[in-house]
Amino acid sequence: MPDRTACVLVIGNEVLSGRTRDANIPMLATGLAGLGIALREARIIPDVHEAIVSALHDVRDRFDLVFTTGGIGPTHDDITAEAVSAAFGVELEQNPDAVKRLRDYYGPEHLTPARLRMARIPSGAALLDNPVSAAPGFCIGNVYVLAGVPRIAAACFDLLKPGLAGGAAIISRAVSAAVRESDLAVSLGGIQASFPDVDIGSYPFMTPTGYGVSIVARGTDPERLDQAAAAVADAMRALGVEPFFADHAAAADESS
């Protein structure tokens, strides 16, 4: 199991209102797993100063890495940079390098006060490149502050990956079958006990014609995953159903 852990804080009233569906948690979850970093918690919190500061205090000591998305744009509801400064007890200051990036992008004649808001960076933070729209994210301590627009967040995170790499990637094997989860439960518990180094999850799904279940084995050792998946497949065959080793695709209607 991986050594490094991460937490994501999505800062955005628009997600809590149900208006916007978050796309950054799945992007970061998948990307972090590929780097051997386990995402252990994700929180969606409002654009409220105290809520952001309090969440940062709560999570920055509990996880190795913290990623925030949202709230670093030019409008009145973009308050993430202030909140991160407050959480770290440092000044929020106009960063000359950030100003230069914005001036180069917008042109000096369009560098309005609103756009200059996006150059306010906590003292001591390192800027993160934004290859889409210039306004930088930043990193302070173990906290990486990214934009909320998914295309920008993903582009920034891609640039961070080489620096974050190092652990063994977390990989998975999925075995599915048209059986009821509850018929597989006992043998599955036995398989999990035999493979303490593998994380085995059971995800029932429904189809127009009945029930099925996808069993997902996750870990870092491909051989152990193959062995665990084979044991699951045998347990499915013992119920008289032939398993398939492709993942059930309709993830929208499944969950444990």
Next chain:
Amino acid sequence: MPDRTACVLVIGNEVLSGRTRDANIPMLATGLAGLGIALREARIIPDVHEAIVSALHDVRDRFDLVFTTGGIGPTHDDITAEAVSAAFGVELEQNPDAVKRLRDYYGPEHLTPARLRMARIPSGAALLDNPVSAAPGFCIGNVYVLAGVPRIAAACFDLLKPGLAGGAAIISRAVSAAVRESDLAVSLGGIQASFPDVDIGSYPFMTPTGYGVSIVARGTDPERLDQAAAAVADAMRALGVEPFFADHAAAADESS
């Protein structure tokens, strides 16, 4: 602004691994807003006993209502009921009414020990009807425990709605235009200051041909929302662009 607040805890390794995209947070966010209940936080946490207990301790006093999804099925990784019992300091016991529901649904000859796991309910909890697959959720204190499968979670929540109703619904008006968010920032700040009872959010988006922004006014008074939206539209026209009052549809690539 609404009086009652809510928090959602999504319990599921499959969401943290990026394998499954959560559908329950948007469903609950939208449904709660319609009931006049403000969703103030949502957390995705792993299928780990201590993580669930600790999250429940943290949020149940801070919010009026807590909804959990996931982890109440028949397999070894379904540990939500135990964790809720531990958080409330009550016994986890076989609930006779839950046993009856499972027996009626599966038939007495198919009521296996694994399926009976789903009848283990914290002492003192009230069962929540599951019109899809019988195995009940439950409510204890201010915590509502729902299944993770989105179809089941949504069906259970629909049945809860009449009992939760009472506040004025939270509604919204959206105004969009092909302008840059940063050009609108100053006038938008002024509009927010003039409408302290309205929550005004700014959500930039990108299109193949350029940039745009959706401004969303949320609150409970339709007249105030109309006034705020009209002020936003005027500010957009002042930039020489005609606004449109439909919401920008491509919510997948926007965020604050």
